[in-house]
Amino acid sequence: MNSRSTHPPIEANFLLEQVDRSTERTLRERIDPAEMERHLDAFEGLERTSGSPDEWAASEYVVETLEEYGVDATLHEYEGLVSVPESATVTATTPTRRQLDATTVSFGASTPAHGTHAPVVSAARLDSASRVESGRRDESWGEVEGKLLYATELPSAATVARAERAGAAGVIFRSPNEHLYQGIVTPVWGTPSTDTAEDVPSLPVVEVPRSDGDWLADRLDEGPVEVTVETEVTTELATLPCPVGTIPGSASDRYFLVGNHVDSWFEGMTDNATAMAATLELARVFAERDEPPKRGLAFGFWSAHSTGRYAGSAWYADDNWLDLRKNGVAYLHLDLPGLKGADSVWYQQMAELEDEHRDAIREATHLPAREEAENFLGSTDRPARNSDQSFWGAGLSSLLSGARLAPGTEEGGPIGGGWWWHTPEDTRDKVDLDVLVEETKLYLTLAARVCESPVLPHDFRATVGDVEAALDEIESAAGGESADEGSATASEFSVDGVRSDLAELGDALDRAYEVVEERAGDDPAVAAATEDLQVELGNVLNPALYMEAPEYEHEPRQPHRQLPYLRLAEDLPELTGRERRFAETKLRRGRTKLAHRVRRATAATERFLDSQQ
Structure with missing residues (x-):
């Protein structure tokens, strides 16, 4: 385990x-x-x-x-x-003129023919966002508006999305070494639907090698820096x-x-x-x-x-x-x-x-x-x-x-x-x-x-353990003091009801796997029924543990942790007023989603047990 x-x-x-x-x-x-x-x-x-x-x-x-x-x-x-990077140039113009090596990325935007010219601001100087994963706008990046963001990482969909929300003119990524790595910066998984098309980024994005990026960072430490970025990307069906x-x-x-x-x-x-x-x-x-x-x-x-x-x-x-x-x-x-x-x-x-x-x-x-x-x-x-x-x-x-x-x-x-x-x-x-x-x-x-193998090797007792561990992590983070000044009110986020449902599922699975151990190796009918149960458990539990989107959709490419639809609870200690109430509404529905999934898994397991009596 x-x-x-x-x-x-x-x-x-x-x-x-x-x-x-x-x-x-x-x-x-x-x-x-x-x-x-x-x-x-x-x-x-x-x-x-x-x-x-x-x-x-x-x-x-x-x-x-x-x-x-x-x-x-x-x-x-x-x-x-599909989106095919074609060409990129990066030219520093202030405080001194210098041509930097560069590449662009899939789903970066093409600039106008004359390029995009703007001041540069370093992401290292901005407060890091503590709530990027929940998709909340980070006002600390207001300084990026109309400027080119400089970030010391491989091209990242999450960083591009955050920069675009803050009104950036584009993003310059610095490679961790002297190689330029091709990449992709759309968070949309697969060909967009009408629900996700607007999430495809519209910013020009470039990557420069470490030495050129470090030169740019040194100039930023000394004073204002302005750069012209030119990109060409072919994005088409x-x-x-x-x-x-x-x-x-x-x-x-x-x-x-x-x-x-x-x-x-x-x-x-x-x-x-x-x-x-x-x-x-x-x-x-x-x-x-x-x-x-x-x-x-x-x-x-x-x-x-x-x-x-x-x-x-x-x-x-x-x-x-x-x-x-x-x-x-x-x-x-x-x-x-x-x-x-x-x-x-x-x-x-x-x-x-x-x-x-x-x-x-x-x-x-x-x-x-x-x-x-x-x-x-x-x-x-x-x-x-x-x-x-x-x-x-x-x-x-x-x-x-x-x-x-x-x-x-x-x-x-x-x-x-x-x-x-x-x-x-x-x-x-x-x-x-x-x-x-x-x-x-x-x-x-x-x-x-x-x-x-006569019996599939899927042991969903371990999956229940992952759900419990993720809930422990979320509850621990959500248990801090309220952000209200002078208040020490606990977050009030609790999943006790879900834990009770998980305990019932764990007990049912223990009994089911006892039946499997005793009979499935010698009885093809029991082995077949076990397989049916294992497939049904995967259908119910895997989307519950890994997906916030409906199971017919695809999660975006973004920072990801298990039980993503409950992770907003980790922000509760910092939230007040309407923001907090809206978060609590989302979390109430998330608890219901998880509880419903767990109960469906328990019902499937009990049906298996009844069929084997």
Whole structure:
């Protein structure tokens, strides 16, 4: 169990004991490095920008290869909004003239032909916003109005949105080193709808290397600085490919979804040609077995990951939502495998698959698991708003893992994906085939365990533990003194009723898993009923824990924590008057949402127990 959970670790996990381990060992032995290298040869030299001929060529190769292996394959087409950075210049004019190296980003705005000229203000001099995650306007950034904001970070959707709310003329980001990294700054997940189109930013955005950024910061310390920014970005609808392969299950309509992204920045050999090669090898190994898997497999090669904010996986989730919700059991995303110099495995997973995932990392590969405090993309081992996480609303349990370098180092780059990540230097020489093979062993192991085990390895008692731990964190932060001057009134935020509901769910799940332990291994009918329950629990609990938006929608790309719709409670000690009353109204509805979800999960569990009497 996650250390944040209030439940103790499950020392002897029946679900792990029921895992089919003989199949995974056989499958790992069938990995063919030469076949994976053949795929890398095919992708080398292709600059797979979404909507480009090279992306279509790679997608057609994927479908042809899947069909060659005997996998049912379809090259879907859809229309999506993509944004391709074209050019950028940054010229300091005051106090002295200097041309800075620069790039622009996806969904940054194009400037007029003569550029945008304005004074520069440093974000480091402004008070940090304590309530950015709740979407509240931060008045401390009033000084930005009409100016160019200078921020020492990689281009960020949250910072751009905050700057735009404050009336900035544009944003200048400083790279953490001398490399310029391509990025995307829209918070809108996938192609916008009429509800989200206005959230697409309209500010020009540039990134400069560290040395130029530091020069700019030094001038700001000395006095006024003025800069002219020129950007060109092509943002338009495009017809995009989405190759998908399927292997039906022999005993169930349920399936394990494995995804990667077919598009790339530049040549993108480790981001993400290596993942395509690993996914194709997964498909080959399963397709060439004598017996099909008990549960099926689907392989998605998403477009518009890089320039469309995960538009491909979002489109697929929207188009297949009902089937995903009924039959999808988990989603594994492959990104950045085969990195030269990678020395340990980064991982994220939803709580119900944590024990299984960590056990697979130990069993399948010689690469050690990265310590949580050193984890890629932050210290949490729970999924965040990245990596084509388009399937939370459909209820799929999420898994992500892969070998990484140390983030924040010269070799590892800002996120542990190599210093070449998101640059033109992501070329074939950055691929380590041996590392890629090790990671493919892990992915095959996870697929074999999910698809072949008599009982799915999802333990939703751990999910209940995550909900309880998140509530502890929120209540602790909300328990401060009121911001009313001279008042020491407590926040009055309480989730006692929800905790009572969670206790009932935990008790029901304990009884249900006792039945599973006693009978599911020998009785296929009990195993099938258990699977039905596990899918229903994922449908109910995963959106409750991870989503503020309705489950048919997609959460935006923004700072994210579990139970996002209750996080406003952490601001209660500072709120007064109407602001406080409005917050309490939102939180009352959030408590109702969570309680309703928990009760639905309890009812489903009780129905399972009644059916087994």
